[in-house]
Amino acid sequence: EASFEASFDVVVIGAGHAGTEAAVAAARSGASVALITGALEQIGQLSCNPAIGGIAKGTVVREVDALGGIMARATDLASVQFRMLNRGKGPAVWAPRAQCDRGLYRRAVRQLLEAQPNLVTIQGMVARLLFDGTGERVSGVETLEGRRFGARAVVLTTGTFGRGKMHIGTGTQISGGRAGEASSVLLGEQLDALGLTTERFKTGTPPRIDGRSVRTRDLELQHSEIEQFDYSWSHFWSTPRANVVDCARRTRHPAQMPCWLTMLDEAGTSIIATHLAESAMYGGAIASRGPRYCPSVEDKVVKFPDKAQHQLFLEPEGHDTSELYVNGLSTSLPAPVQLTILRSVRGLEDVRMTRAGYAIEYDYYPPTQLSSTLASRAVYGLYFAGQVNGTTGYEEAAGQGVIAGLNAARWVQEREPVILGRETSYIGVLIDDLVTRGVDEPYRLFTSRSEFRLTVRQDNALARLGEIADGLGLLAPDEQAQMGLRLGAVREAYALAERTSMTPAVADPLLLAVGSAPLQHAVRAIELTRRQDVSLQTLFAAAGVGDALPVDAVVGAELEIKYERYFEKERNRAIRLKAQGSVSLHETLNYEAMTTISIEARQKLTRIRPATLAQAGQIPGISPADLQNLLMELRRTLPE
């Protein structure tokens, strides 16, 4: 292999969110890794919104983190605004979401990559895969610049760059992988020639505006909650954080920035309705499907014509700029129309648009062509992760990246593959959904996609996956020690809850305060914690124990206690549901009337009309929650 400049166990193509995690996971597995990407300065670029996390996604970030990944760590170094979503609902569905300084996020990812032993980064556009003598197993890659690198396995994570074409209105089409960046063409042509199935999806991004031109006084201000949150368990600092930016010293979050809320109302939606034919997506310029759950504003107006208002968040882009990201206004209307829409919005009457939104169409590879390890079934040694598998979202990309990277390394090392079960993680759900059911529109995670949404939570990611990660050899000694401390403290809090007896005299005032029944006799704290709204922290305080335990640990133990009995329930329900696969679905069923199931499911069931519940479960986008609800709807309509 004299013609290779260098040879690696694993070569990862693309340093987006899938590629960076794949590279780190493979390197942590002991493989030698090269991460080859279009532009080193763009490593870790957030292509669309500057936020990491959200419902289900936030849990994935912590799962990636538990597996030794970098997304959570980079976010902690770059986040300028934090919210715990769903705080109003139970802690089972709390979802962390952090807005990041885009430039600091890139810097943090680059630093974290370079801190990883066994991993090198190389700038270059991969033009083709190289094969060994048999022609069936990858042996390396060649870049556009004419550099050849040997690889025993290759992970392909080229995101939206595969023959990417950007659209603004119906008249403007610019070839590129992201605004200002070149697309990847040759590699796609080779994959076609190899016989892989290629399809096209689209996605879009909103315009950005100049914060200095916003009447922020007229808008609702949202402050950050950052003081309370670290995304990663792996840091050695403790809250509250100072406003220092010095990544080299494992520092804390940068200074926090506010964001603002406003509304697209009647005035704006009617402009959109009027100009619909000029939208790339509705005017015929783009045929491919876009993400249902990150819809364009055109989609929102068409699909919900009666909705009077659509919420818009104005999110900071970073400390180096007053630019704001207009979350909720993804569009491919002509730029002048975008500006008119913006100016119809309260607070944006005089706004300046710093960049126009656009849509992008790109290649993806239907993921049913992959095994559960994310390996191609057609080409030995080739793995796929991220947007190329038909998903959308940084977090979904990162989650796949970890698994593809791990499996690529372990395949080279002739070790057992890693497949996470649906009951262990959202990553498990994601990959299982992809490879067994495929996608018919860009795939996004939701809590409803998981059968285990009460017990697979953001707060217990380390408990669920930390031991697995350690067993796979992914953790460094200092991380093992840190994990031991963190999990040990939760166990200690749990044990203390088991040990501590609460007398009626001590407990009753607390119970009554949250509307819970008073005690007849002394009861262990662990029992009381299972009651709704009863906090373990408060019980400990009343009992005068547990002062020395970290708050995080007590909260963690409380959630374990509150939800532990659900795990068996969730698992049993999942098994039952599977057993009921033979239940037949009559072809006259009126799915549209079944309002307990999701709109997506109703539409697909109506269109596809599966014969059995098992077949329904194979339809991409129909979640376990949909199936459960469908069964309930059937029961309701059937005679007992």
Add this chain to the structure above:
Amino acid sequence: EASFEASFDVVVIGAGHAGTEAAVAAARSGASVALITGALEQIGQLSCNPAIGGIAKGTVVREVDALGGIMARATDLASVQFRMLNRGKGPAVWAPRAQCDRGLYRRAVRQLLEAQPNLVTIQGMVARLLFDGTGERVSGVETLEGRRFGARAVVLTTGTFGRGKMHIGTGTQISGGRAGEASSVLLGEQLDALGLTTERFKTGTPPRIDGRSVRTRDLELQHSEIEQFDYSWSHFWSTPRANVVDCARRTRHPAQMPCWLTMLDEAGTSIIATHLAESAMYGGAIASRGPRYCPSVEDKVVKFPDKAQHQLFLEPEGHDTSELYVNGLSTSLPAPVQLTILRSVRGLEDVRMTRAGYAIEYDYYPPTQLSSTLASRAVYGLYFAGQVNGTTGYEEAAGQGVIAGLNAARWVQEREPVILGRETSYIGVLIDDLVTRGVDEPYRLFTSRSEFRLTVRQDNALARLGEIADGLGLLAPDEQAQMGLRLGAVREAYALAERTSMTPAVADPLLLAVGSAPLQHAVRAIELTRRQDVSLQTLFAAAGVGDALPVDAVVGAELEIKYERYFEKERNRAIRLKAQGSVSLHETLNYEAMTTISIEARQKLTRIRPATLAQAGQIPGISPADLQNLLMELRRTLPE
């Protein structure tokens, strides 16, 4: 003008070093300004080496700064390694040079731009200029995305993007304005159609390497001298600096980083010689001319075949990466050959190449098509600045940017144009050279290009140009105050030098220590300061005066005193030279033998054979120093 989204006095196209300064200068002049550029995140990108300054260039940076520009300020916020070049020679030729953290430089430029009132930044590629009814005066611009902005004047600063084509070896040609970025095509086609003369130049960049793969122990280490230097006079901090990065608080330099020296020797040069035909520049892929004074390593090997060694500097790229820039190894050889060359170098035996070097060909507009204001003579309201005028270098671009921006604003405001004389500044020399003599290869500044190289220095930029800037209304009140303090302190030190009498008893020990003659009687400090190697600081200390004066100010006064008498000499010599324009140059003169003049001048005189000294002075690249030396050579050969 209903079709314009917004209208501005001045629209600047491109946010490289010319464009950012043009925008700031126009905005400071009171014009409303839009700066439209390909990618907002790339604002202030350093396309090639991460250093600002150097011989003559460092002086320009301080001139730009004195005129209210941002380059020096951004450098102070981003520099991680500083050297004062030529310290061994007299202070007249000292030249500051700062290496920057590339990412922090971009952040700093963006922040400084956004801190400027009257200035907005917009992302978009300008596709064409718009004209008023007469068809002769620009009225605005339209972007590829279909946005139209009104403009009373337009400054074009599109750098290397005009139909940019990148080359690696003879086989790889990639269209683009810079690695990973799209080129600008439509605008160039329109300018052709308008009848402007377009030509092509080329330039190149070296490979980058992974610092972790360098045997730094085998190399000479160079530490930064930063503790002693601020590029800008406008800051309100004072040395020494802390290692804090927080641009929002007008902070100090980031933590400093080392760089390393090594050599390309025999082994490397022979690889280059062997592969010469595979170089884009020598293999025929590129026909256009490259920069003589930032030559490719191929050029160096071809032109100086006997030189055994070529110095290479390994310069840090920033705190977020261990990548190093290999200064001195610009090349368009095939990537695998680049790696072989690198590995032939001491310390780089196992080096990993993170990116390959490449050459780029681009459009430029011969600057003799411009007036001294940098306005196009063909199109009303259109100004050109930067690389598009056939120059090379960030600093040359910035200097032109200031003048083009100022003049565009002032033209709109119907105020007098600003033309800096050659005796006031290197910027004056630069623009005078460009518009009167044009360029026949990429133009770079040198001290020899100026007739006033002893009195136009980096240390006195504020004294030379501060009042002019203030007179043009470019300074904010706090800056006026700061300038007053700075110049006042120098004047005070000067006055003190005039007032202070040095007795032989006090002065002689100091004079003897530097080999200067002892005194017969008391003499004023100002007189002694004119002597070689005598420091005013030391005289003050000996006399027990001037303790309260800032060190900078005393050094400034010292240099004023040392060089003030040269100004008249330099001016007279320049006048004399002009008067001698009619001296005829015989066509048999053997220029090659005239070793006191530069190689460039010898070559051009031999080729062009001008009839008179005045004609020789019109040849691009023949400097005042060359003319003076030519005159001396003539005198030597002629009978008295």
